[in-house]
Amino acid sequence: MVKAVIFDCGNVLHRVENKHIKKDIGLTLAVNIEMVEKLWRKLVPSFGRGEITEKEFWQKFLRQSGSKKPLPKESLFVRELRKRYKAYDDVMKIVYQLKEKGIRLAVLSNTIAPHVKFLTSKSLFRLFDIKIFSNEVGFQKPDKRMYRLALNKLGVQPAETVLIDDEPTHIKAGMKAGVRGILFQSIKQLKRDLIKLGVL
Secondary structure, eight states, X not given: OOXXXXXXXXXXXXXXXXXXXXXXXXXXXXXXXXXXXXXXXXXXXXXXXXXXXXXXXXXXXXXXXXXXXXXXXXXXXXXXXXXXXXXXXXXXXXXXXXXXXXXXXXXXXXXXXHHHHHHHHTTTTTTOSEEEEHHHHTOOTTSHHHHHHXXXXXXXXXXGEEEEESOHHHHHHHHHTTOEEEEOOOHHHHHHHHHHTTOO
């Protein structure tokens, strides 16, 4: 019997806008997109584990990119997300249905502090019993500690738990921890898979 469902956040609960965020960073700071991509890959993982603050991220970014442009008042991680933010309402309806059925709910996300703050302000996580963000716990999926922490906080056994994520490597890691995995590809497919498991 399924007692808990763990949801990924970006590309599952809401649309990810990283492409537009990176473009905005490049245009605002006069840095070519190749350099933006390079520094994103280099610095965002540390930011996403909470090892550096946003201020430290931008200090490193400006130094390593050679940009002399000033940072805008609003975070460059949030500006485009705010403009384009779109929650997936059909997925949120499923979250609500599961909540009504008494199923324990967790969100488990590799993310950064400004995104957590913004998404919280949009009440995206209001229905979740447990919220685990990589920047707050110091490690990221597919680290097995993420899944163990979620299970411990939910108070359920792995076999009683379903993980929904859009990253195959994260699903594989969750299944190694003993949970059942659903690779999110579409709302129709998600509903079908949850019905198969007897959750909906």
